Amino acid sequence: MSFSSNHTFLSGWKKQLYRPKDYLAIVPTELKCHITSYLSLEELGRLGQCSKDWWKLTNPELYTRDAKEGNSYAIKWAACTRTKRGNQFAIATMTRSVMHGGQVNAIHKDFPKQNNDNSIHYETATAIHYAVAFGNRVLVNWLLDMGANLEIPCSGKDWALNVMNPALLIRQLGxxxxxxxGVAGYGLWLPLFVAFLQNNVRMARLLIQRGAPGDATHSTRNMLTRRTxxxxxxxxxxxxxxxxxWKPLFNVFGNHINERCTEDLHTPLHVAMxxxxxxxxxxALEAGAIIEERNLGNHTPLxxxxxxxHWIASNGPARQQHITCLKQLVExxxxxxxxxxxxxxPAIRYYRDNAISGPDxxxxxxxxxDSGADVNASNTVGSTPMxxxxxxxxxxxxSPAASETLKRLLKELVKRGADLSQTLPGNLSYLNVVLHNRDARPAWLYNFLWKNGATIQxxxxxxxxxxxxxxxxxxxxxxxxxxxxxxxxxxxxxxxAYKLAFESETPHLYNILRRSPLPSPTYYFxxxxxxxxxxxxxxxxxxxYELASGFVTAADDHLENLVHLTVRVYSNLEDYSALEASKxxxxxxxxxxxxxxxxxxxxNPLEMLNIMAPIKDDWADLREALENELEKASRQLAKQESREEDALNEKTLESERTAEELNGNGGF
Structure with a gap:
């Protein structure tokens, strides 16, 4: 049944629009019934406005067909009555609908909206949701007397925005x-929650007296499960x-006080905190809330x-009230x-972002x-206060001001027994973490840690x-x-470390490594x-280096010894002069x-240098030095060969003399 046809037959009787002289009234009853069987609901509704005779005939048919084809729209329409003057007519309308098969728990689809896939989405609710939303306790009572179910939810926020005051609704949900x-647009709401959002205590009291359960919403965020x-x-x-x-709710529904029934399994005490x-x-505590109950994140209410x-403005009264609430829970x-x-x-993590503006x-x-919090305790993911x-x-x-404030807090934690040898997630020490922060900065923090016993693993x-x-x-x-x-x-x-030292501009690190107790790498390395x-x-x-001769004469994979490599270094470095290379x-x-x-x-080194020529201004000086070294080495080599030859000759002569002596003795 369309809205037009519903509205026509429901409002027509109320307004008494039928004409006093209607010649259709003289039509026989049998013929009238035959005529009505061919008419639509809208046509039937208009026909009922012609006269009382036609109204008496069509009205029962309209209610019957509304119950079958219109999803008991008459009950929902009457439930939307907002004035006391209209209650009598609304109750009469709902009574007739029920008499002709109308259902008070019918779920009505309203406020159509086209989805991206061109399908139509409707918001759903029952008649009692409308009556509660409009604050009509008389109609709510009647609906409950007729068997209205207080456990059927409406479709939630989008339905409520079309029925309730949007500004009030958004403020309440906030x-x-x-x-x-629910503020994101999902979740199903029960009538009691609708009254709560309307801040209608009298309506809520009525619903509770008539058996409303302590449930408020059905969360449908997870499509696989539904949480109440x-x-x-x-x-x-x-x-x-x-x-x-609303405080009496804690007495009425005290059996719900420790329910973990939100997406994050918060109890009412978690929510209050x-x-x-x-x-x-x-x-919550007076109603029997467990003060150490855990939620999904394994956190207590405190x-x-x-x-x-972290989600509270740092410069308003809300934070001060929140802090007071925390202190009172500890007390x-x-x-x-x-x-x-x-x-x-979490307290220090929040303080990190509000060190200056948050003395509280x-x-x-x-x-x-002061209440005994352990300065070395870790949270659920292993982080510590330090x-x-x-x-x-x-x-x-x-920020100098913030740094000074944090420095005082650091000293306080150490004074109260903070263990600086404690390891962090990843098995890292505090000293190591600080060292890797911008070259061990701030310097005062690095120094403070090791001077107070911090070390590494x-x-x-x-x-x-x-x-x-x-x-x-x-x-x-x-x-x-x-x-x-x-x-x-x-x-x-x-x-x-030696590689870092050799790549440095100065030999500072190299000298430290050479003097250290560390073993030295191989000379080849x-x-x-x-x-x-x-x-x-x-x-x-x-x-x-003071090295054994074997290292000096050794060659690399290209058969180049230190002289070859020195020539190459000379060719590659602008500041390495021929005089230095020669020495x-x-x-x-x-x-x-x-x-x-x-x-x-x-x-050889000289031939290799000639191939590179001329590479630098003093290249000729190095070539001359190499030539001199070659000439000097040649002379030394010649002398050595001469000495070796003389020694060999002397050895040969000695052998010959020995042989002659032996032969002479044998002959004798």
């Missing part, structure tokens, strides 16, 4: 945004001045209340050391500490050592003693790294390096 997803949220959750979140009117509702918290601080017996969790972690948060942290405080110090490093030694190598200000004797971890530093880390580093000082340091080559030759040695390309 109070529950901390735990209820109790009215106590909404009452606990109601921190308006109207709370006292998230809302900072002091009266709601008190009412921890949940602290976590909620009422809430444990500041819940098993497997910490109240200090500092007072709350001290309140927790970790959060370090993160806060990192974040506020550029054995498995962190390599990474810590390599980071330490790159921060020169940490290399003084007054800083943390890195050498206490010598046994835990691996050779690959040591080799990496040092030569390769120094050559690739392309730094003059590092190459000359390598050439200055280094001369020293190598004196120590046994073979200046005649050919590389894989069959070139």
């Amino acid at each position: 109070r529950f945004a901390g735990f209820y997803p 949220i109790s009215i106590l959750h909404f009452a606990a979140a109601n921190n308006s001045t109207d709370f006292e009117m 998230r809302s900072g509702n002091i009266k709601g918290m008190e009412a 921890v949940e209340g602290v976590l909620r601080l 009422r017996g809430a444990n500041v050391n819940p098993v497997g969790d910490s109240v200090l972690v 948060m500092r007072h709350l942290i001290h309140f927790f500490l 970790r959060e405080l370090c993160a806060a110090i990192f974040a506020m490093e550029r 054995a498995h962190e030694a390599d990474l810590f050592f390599l980071a330490w190598c790159q921060i020169p200000r940490l290399h003084t004797k007054r800083q943390y003693n890195i050498w206490q971890h010598t046994a835990d530093i691996s050779m690959p880390a040591i080799e990496r 040092l030569v390769r790294v120094a050559f690739n580093a392309a730094m003059k000082w590092s190459w000359r340091k390598i050439l200055g 280094d080559i001369s020293s190598l030759v004196r120590r046994g390096a073979n200046i005649f040695q050919h590389n894989a390309y069959h070139k």
Whole structure:
């Protein structure tokens, strides 16, 4: 049945629009019935306005067909009556509809809306939802007498926006945004919740007296499951001045006080703490709420209340009220050391972002500490107060005022027994985490930690050592003693440190490593790294080693010895002069390096230099030096060969004399 036809037959009788003289009235009753069987509901409704005779005939038919084809629209239409004067007619209309088969629990589809796929979506509700929304207790009573079901939900917010005051509705739902997803447009509402949103206490009292359950909504966020949220959750979140009117709900529905029935399995006490509702918290406790009950995140109401601080403006009265609510819960017996969790972690995390504008948060942290909060307790994901405080110090490093405030709090935590040797998630130490933050900055934090006993774990030694190598200000004797971890530093880390040293502009780190108790890498490794580093000082340091002759004469994979490599370093470095290269080559030759040695390309150092010519302004000087070294080496080689030949001749003569003597004796 269309709205037009419904409205026609329902309003027609009320307005008495039939004409006093209607010649159709003289039509025989049998013929009238035959005529009505061919008419639509809309036509039938208009015909009933012609006269009382026709109305008496068509009205029962209209109600009967409305019950069968119109989903008992007459009852819903009458339930929308808003005035006392219209109640009598509305009750009469609903009575006739029920007499002719109308259903008071029929679900009506209204307010059509086209979806993106061109399908039509309707909002649904029963007649009692409309009567409750319009605040008509007379009609609600009648509907309940006729068997209206208070457990059938309407389609929720979108339906209510078309029926209730939108501004009031949005304001009311905004109070529950901390735990209820209804403001996002999903969830099914029961009549009691509709009365609650209307702030209609008298209507709610009537519904409760008539058997309304303690459920408020059916959450449909998860399509696989449907969660029922109790009215106590909404009452606990109601921190308006109207709370006292709704407080009796905690007595009536006390059996729901510990239900975990939101998406996050909050109890009413969790909700009260998230809302900072002091009266709601008190009412929940008086009704028997378990003060240490856990939600889906395994948080107690106290921890949940602290976590909620992040969503509260830092410069308004709401935060102060919220903090007061937290303190009062502790005073009422809430444990500041819940098993497997910490109240200090979320408090300090919030304080990180409000260190300057939130002195009241500092007072709350001290309140927790004075109440016995464990400074070393970790939260459900393993974070500790010290970790959060370090993160806060990192974040506020550029704010001197905030840094000073956080510094005082750090000293307070250490004074109260914070364990600086404690490891963080990932098995990292505080000292290691701070070291890797912008070169161990802020410096005061790094120094404070190690001076108060902070150290690193054995498995962190390599990474810590390599980071330490790159921060020169940490290399003084007054800083943390890195050498206490010598046994835990691996050779690959040591080799990496030497590589960093050779690539540095100065030999500062190299000198530290040479003087350290660390074992030295192989000479072959040092030569390769120094050559690739392309730094003059590092190459000359390598050439200055006191090495066995085997290292001096050794060759690389290309059969090039140190003389070859020195020529290459000279060609690659602008600041490596021919004079310096000449001195280094001369020293190598004196120590046994073979200046005649050919590389894989069959070139000795001089021949290799000639191929590169002219590479630098003083190239000729190095060539001359190599030629002199070759000439000198040639002379020395000739002398050596002569001495070897003389020695061989002498040995031969000696052998001949010995043989002659033996022959002479034999002949005798």
